[in-house]
Amino acid sequence: MKQVLALFILLFLSFNTFSQVTFEPGYIIDNSGQKTICLIKNNDWENNPESFDYKINEAATVLEGNVYNIAEFSIDNGKKYLRQKLEIDRSKSLVKRLSKNKNPEFITETLFLEQLLEGDANLFYYEDSNLIRFFYNINNSPTEQLVYKKYLTPDNRIGENTDFKKQLWDELKCDNLSLDDVKTTDYKKSELIEFFTLYNQCKNPAYVNTTASKINNRKVFNLGLRAGLNSASMDFKSPQSSTNFNLDNSSSLRFGIELEATLPFNRNKWSIFIQPMYQSFEGEAQLEFQNVFVDYKSIETSIGVRHYFFLNPDSKIFINSAFQIDSALDSYIDFETSSDFEIAPRTSFSFGLGFAHKNASIKLNYNPRRALLSNYAAISSDYKVLSLVFGYNFL
Structure with missing residues (x-):
């Protein structure tokens, strides 16, 4: 049985190494706007990637895509990433590292954002370890962060800056969205997708949330x-x-x-x-x-x-x-x-x-x-x- 356990470990390491180097069909769009069908290495990104490997075909040399040479990329039936130059607040959310400043502390960065929703209003997602941020734009206006921040109050309590709700109310007004809808929306992927979907459906009754369709149609x-x-x-x-x-x-x-x-x-x-x-x-x-x-x-x-x-x-x-x-x-x-x-x-x-x-x-x-x-x-x-x-x- 010891030999069996050793065989299991060996096979696991071998399969793990082999299976990680899979390239899947997708596309890239470069700085000139040219779209190229290619194969992209799927690294199961838990965090938003800074770079990725791709090749034009199975026999081609592996190339690197990054925020300097790629404007957009996607694996078929998978996530789509768009390059955006924007302001992001990287304030810590851990209790021991909370800022005493209620307001976001923005810095300018160029990042790959995952596009969660596409329509009159676009919703984007960024994750880096325990940092989670949502971004949006309307009718291709400049992309902005939806502001949510935990901070320490003067009496050392944990406060919450929920300015994203004001942003939703001010920027995404439509007949089928009420103030109660805004108040009950939390800074979570599922709830923001639902809110943005309602807005896009209000603007365009024929709108279909393709992200939700993929989730609903997959075999569970x-x-x-x-x-x-x-x-x-x-x-x-x-x-x-x-x-x-x-x-x-x-x-x-x-x-x-x-x-x-x-x-x-x-x-x-x-x-x-x-x-x-x-x-x-x-x-x-x-x-x-x-x-x-x-x-x-x-x-x-x-x-x-x-x-x-x-x-x-x-x-x-x-x-x-x-x-x-x-x-x-x-x-x-x-x-x-x-x-x-x-x-x-x-x-x-x-x-x-x-x-x-x-x-x-x-x-x-x-x-x-x-x-x-x-x-x-x-x-x-x-x-x-x-x-x-x-x-x-x-x-």
């Missing part, structure tokens, strides 16, 4: 069948050494279902899942004075998180980690002449590495240790299992 849930093969081992240890034994490399089938929910960020690369599966283990050992039989059947419910590395639109590698709750079904360690022991497993963890193509998948899953005798103090039995699991999603 996957439901499928899972079946596979276990290779398992277990041991039994007690103060009475004559009853100790090991059972190695017992094979058995497993089957069940999985429900997976894709999380709404990072281009669908993260998901959470729940996977109940039936599994069993049987074995027999001949001891010095008696035989022992193991009959272990259970419903193993894995609740975990998964990360995908996309190779192309149809294929992807994934890794996952899961918390496992195991419910034994009439399971015992049966000694021929000694007392028997009821199997009652503790919770455990598992790790998986797999490959998926369209609706089909194959995964190698490893549970390094599951304690089987939670009802006994001085006696222990550990169960280890390596599983090869095949899957097919029909939803």
Whole structure:
């Protein structure tokens, strides 16, 4: 089993290195306004990028795009970034580093802003570690920051400058937006998108929020069948050494279902899942004075998180980690002449590495240790299992 764990680590590092260098279809617009269809390296930017790698085709040299030579770029069906020279307030939001100045402290920078919404009113987003700022313009006017700032009051309380609400009320007036709409809008991506969408719909009844359409149309849930093969081992240890034994490399089938929910960020690369599966283990050992039989059947419910590395639109590698709750079904360690022991497993963890193509998948899953005798103090039995699991999603 130690060799298996080492193999898992090696495969993970290899796949991780390989999968990170994927280039996806997109476009760039340079300083002259020329649009070029190209391949852009998707680095899963958590923060707004300062630069990025791209190439004209698969065989071309990798080039660097940045705020000095690129005005706009986007990966197909992904985020769009526009270069903007603007004033940004970088005041800290951590309590220990709050400014005593209520007003924004602007500095001029040239940045790539993510465009959240496009219409009569455009909404932009910028993130740098724990700094989050929203920007807007109307009918291609100069882009301005929506002002929100936490600060320390003279009596050392935390105050909030919510001037962005005044900006919304003054600049985005329309018949279908009331003062209550402004008051109830917080400095959050979802709420500002909703507010700007209402404004654009008021100005143009045919307006469609394409950002929301992408979110609503993406596939959120996957439901499928899972079946596979276990290779398992277990041991039994007690103060009475004559009853100790090991059972190695017992094979058995497993089957069940999985429900997976894709999380709404990072281009669908993260998901959470729940996977109940039936599994069993049987074995027999001949001891010095008696035989022992193991009959272990259970419903193993894995609740975990998964990360995908996309190779192309149809294929992807994934890794996952899961918390496992195991419910034994009439399971015992049966000694021929000694007392028997009821199997009652503790919770455990598992790790998986797999490959998926369209609706089909194959995964190698490893549970390094599951304690089987939670009802006994001085006696222990550990169960280890390596599983090869095949899957097919029909939803």
